[in-house]
Amino acid sequence: RAMAVHAPRRCCLGWDFSTQQVKVVAVDAELNVIYEDSVHFDRDLPEFGTQGGVHVHKDGVTVTSPVLMWVQALDILLEKMKASGFDFSQVLALSGAGQQHGSIYWKAGASRVLTSLSPDLPLHQQLQACFSISDCPVWMDSSTTTQCRQLEAAMGGAQALSCLTGSRAYERFTGNQIAKIYQQNPEAYSHTERISLVSSFAASLFLGAYSPIDYSDGSGMNLLHIQDKVWSQACLGACAPHLEEKLGPPVPSCSVVGAISSYHVQRYGFPPGCKVVAFTGDNPASLAGMRLEEGDIAVSLGTSDTLFLWLQEPTPTLEGHIFCSPVDTQHYMALLCFKNGSLMREKIRNESASHSWSEFSKALRSTEMGNSGNLGFYFDVMEITPEITGRYRFNAENQKVSAFPKDVEIRALIEGQFMAKRIHAEGLGYRVMPKTKILATGGASHNRDILQVLADVFGAPVYVIDTANSACVGSAYRAFHGLAGGTDVPFSEVVKLAPHPILAATPSPGASQVYETLLPQYAKLEQRILSQTQGPSE
Numbered sequence: 001r002a003m004a005v006h007a008p009r010r011c012c013l014g015w016d017f018s019t020q021q022v023k024v025v026a027v028d029a030e031l032n033v034i035y036e037d038s039v040h041f042d043r044d045l046p047e048f049g050t051q052g053g054v055h056v057h058k059d060g061v062t063v064t065s066p067v068l069m070w071v072q073a074l075d076i077l078l079e080k081m082k083a084s085g086f087d088f089s090q091v092l093a094l095s096g097a098g099q100q101h102g103s104i105y106w107k108a109g110a111s112r113v114l115t116s117l118s119p120d121l122p123l124h125q126q127l128q129a130c131f132s133i134s135d136c137p138v139w140m141d142s143s144t145t146t147q148c149r150q151l152e153a154a155m156g157g158a159q160a161l162s163c164l165t166g167s168r169a170y171e172r173f174t175g176n177q178i179a180k181i182y183q184q185n186p187e188a189y190s191h192t193e194r195i196s197l198v199s200s201f202a203a204s205l206f207l208g209a210y211s212p213i214d215y216s217d218g219s220g221m222n223l224l225h226i227q228d229k230v231w232s233q234a235c236l237g238a239c240a241p242h243l244e245e246k247l248g249p250p251v252p253s254c255s256v257v258g259a260i261s262s263y264h265v266q267r268y269g270f271p272p273g274c275k276v277v278a279f280t281g282d283n284p285a286s287l288a289g290m291r292l293e294e295g296d297i298a299v300s301l302g303t304s305d306t307l308f309l310w311l312q313e314p315t316p317t318l319e320g321h322i323f324c325s326p327v328d329t330q331h332y333m334a335l336l337c338f339k340n341g342s343l344m345r346e347k348i349r350n351e352s353a354s355h356s357w358s359e360f361s362k363a364l365r366s367t368e369m370g371n372s373g374n375l376g377f378y379f380d381v382m383e384i385t386p387e388i389t390g391r392y393r394f395n396a397e398n399q400k401v402s403a404f405p406k407d408v409e410i411r412a413l414i415e416g417q418f419m420a421k422r423i424h425a426e427g428l429g430y431r432v433m434p435k436t437k438i439l440a441t442g443g444a445s446h447n448r449d450i451l452q453v454l455a456d457v458f459g460a461p462v463y464v465i466d467t468a469n470s471a472c473v474g475s476a477y478r479a480f481h482g483l484a485g486g487t488d489v490p491f492s493e494v495v496k497l498a499p500h501p502i503l504a505a506t507p508s509p510g511a512s513q514v515y516e517t518l519l520p521q522y523a524k525l526e527q528r529i530l531s532q533t534q535g536p537s538e
């Protein structure tokens, strides 16, 4: 048969400007991925000398990425798509994601260049002189502790700042980064006409104008009042002068921010009517890609474990981060990070299951739910949630013991890790609902016995999903959402055709009774350890 020629297919593009690469997927109207490609900073742009896409400075705490590397990576990726014969004329809309918290500083006059790009030249050649800061701070930076303390002091303390902006002050959060640049490089700050996040910067490259910051990624700055969805004047003033005019007004994440620039129409053949939907942070975009719904939780079981929560009524605390939802302007999402994730599971596997996952699984299958009341806390590195380090074991009488039998130790680790997740999620206002689904991803999500414990502790079914492209795919879904009318159309409606996650485990009979008793005991012991170890001051 003659080679089947792919009939042109209407699609949306989803971009991800992440720490290590720029990635793109094309998704058709049936929500199938029909194209994907990427450019890796270290491999494809070695002249910038990054490692993992960043430069870690000699002080060990300052971490930046060269903005022109991001621009040039987009040039290369668009050229790769063109060379592969990708039909840009079929693109109805595009959206995207960026690593959260990073900031880009556009120099006075840059907007004139952005709006009059010549289609005969690549972007990076034309934007060479458009940035007042060439090495942009990114989320791995932790050089702004002073600015964090100043902001919390100005706002009445960490808890007050968390209630207003969804997080206490964190070094990587953009307001503190802007404050540092204003304090240490006032010249560059005064020559800055616009400050973008990585997400809104990337959108600007497609728009051919400054794209606004969306509510969801804007929630990662310690500057946005997350209930009212406006910049907090007090936070702005505490960070740097004339900041509001450099940020511009924030917009709902599903907003159509404009049509693609004529630069892309003429150079690549995008249709003039191709819509640009506001870009957002990589984690909010992943939540959209996982199609998290009210009451659901996504658990990413990686080096550190990350929890994605859907919250209707958030109760901001001193741990975790609450962001405006990227798919529902009335609701919120939260991130909770547990540093002792797979590295801790591998250590206990090596010590108590002779380096074997099948031994590890056998131990889980040969011990009962609730582990006969034995509880364990395993934090070989300083834990983030909560701030504890060390290992602590307690028997059914709440007495401290120095060791457990091997299979008890294994169940104590896994039950403890998942009980901690449920307790701290509920601390942020999360509640398990009858329709709750748990979406599991990451390495440990391939171990069915570990997922069984997850289902038992939460009393909810566990599904496994592949999230390799979740930020890109979520961005393409959000492009369809913006195209369909955004806030007036439920996101779940727009994405109902997408492939469904696979059911991996359902709660064992009697599970909720067991953990109803054990969860408060675990919480009490955690508080007891915290009070005894006096974690680093707040």
Ligand SMILES: O=C(CO)[C@@H](O)[C@H](O)CF
Binding pocket: 018, 019, 098, 099, 100, 101, 139, 172, 220, 281, 282, 283, 321, 335
């Ligand atoms: O800092 C983070 C979230 O708060 C990271 O997950 C970055 O978004 C990674 F790019």
